[in-house]
Amino acid sequence: DQQVKQNSPSLSVQEGRISILNCDYTNSMFDYFLWYKKYPAEGPTFLISISSIKDKNEDGRFTVFLNKSAKHLSLHIVPSQPGDSAVYFCAASASTSYGKLTFGQGTILTVHP
Amino acid sequence: GAVVSQHPSWVICKSGTSVKIECRSLDFQATTMFWYRQFPKQSLMLMATSNEGSKATYEQGVEKDKFLINHASLTLSTLTVTSAHPEDSSFYICSASRQAVLRGYTFGSGTRLTVV
Numbered sequence: 001d002q003q004v005k006q007n008s009p010s011l012s013v014q015e016g017r018i019s020i021l022n023c024d025y026t027n028s029m030f031d032y033f034l035w036y037k038k039y040p041a042e043g044p045t046f047l048i049s050i051s052s053i054k055d056k057n058e059d060g061r062f063t064v065f066l067n068k069s070a071k072h073l074s075l076h077i078v079p080s081q082p083g084d085s086a087v088y089f090c091a092a093s094a095s096t097s098y099g100k101l102t103f104g105q106g107t108i109l110t111v112h113p
Numbered sequence: 114g115a116v117v118s119q120h121p122s123w124v125i126c127k128s129g130t131s132v133k134i135e136c137r138s139l140d141f142q143a144t145t146m147f148w149y150r151q152f153p154k155q156s157l158m159l160m161a162t163s164n165e166g167s168k169a170t171y172e173q174g175v176e177k178d179k180f181l182i183n184h185a186s187l188t189l190s191t192l193t194v195t196s197a198h199p200e201d202s203s204f205y206i207c208s209a210s211r212q213a214v215l216r217g218y219t220f221g222s223g224t225r226l227t228v229v
Contacts, residue, residue, distance in 0.1 A: 004156075032214050032215055034214075034215075034217055036217075036220075041122075041204070041222075041223065041225060042222055042223060043117075043119070043206050043208070043220030043221050043222050043223050044157070044206075044220050045220070046216075046217025046218070046219070047217075049214075049215045049216070049217060050215075051215060089156070089157065093214050098145065098162065099145060099147070099162075099210065099214050099218070100147065100159055100162065101147070101157075101159065101208075101214075101218065102159070103149075103156045103157040103158075104156060105155065105156045106156060
């Protein structure tokens with residue numbers, strides 16, 4: 001049972017344009033959502049997070065949007081840079097789960113120069 | 114910032130042997146650490162929650178007798194894969210945090226285990 005889903009295995013974007021990565025979840029208990037960036041053979045690196053009491057959080061080029069009614073979140077990267085090319089994972093946590101993270105399958109982002 | 118060190122970064126072992134992976138929080142104390150496993154092109158799956166001074170909590174379907182977790186100090190958790198088999202070959206990653214979940218947990222660099 002995949003509680004966090006990233007339905008797009010890959011995304012290709014031109015440098016300077018916007019990258020939009022999507023994530024859906026099914027567990028209503030999730031109230032914290034995070035995005036991680038990962039390179040092969042390395043651990044994930046934290047990018048940005050959002051609490052369920054908000055619908056938007058912004059940090060530099062990264063913005064995360066949360067639509068609770070649709071159980072959907074997205075990560076916007078603008079402008080996209082070649083160095084952003086990596087695998088992006090969304091993760092969710094419930095405040096009752098003592099910090100456990102449930103990850104999506106990941107989306108491979110490729111930003112072309 | 115918070116740093117989590119994981120060792121070794123890769124290991125090859127023979128079937129039937131045991132392998133120990135270490136996860137250390139270098140500049141903070143972590144009462145809780147998490148162990149994940151990632152198969153190629155798949156998601157990170159939580160295996161267990163490591164609690165300092167007490168027994169680990171395993172996720173459903175994870176064999177606790179096969180994946181032994183010890184969290185003897187506030188800066189070190191170990192995962193031992195016992196009697197390893199080729200199907201145990203995977204990428205194992207630990208994480209820890211001293212802050213609220215919204216600040217993001219710090220992950221180790223991972224350990225690539227190959228059982229031959």
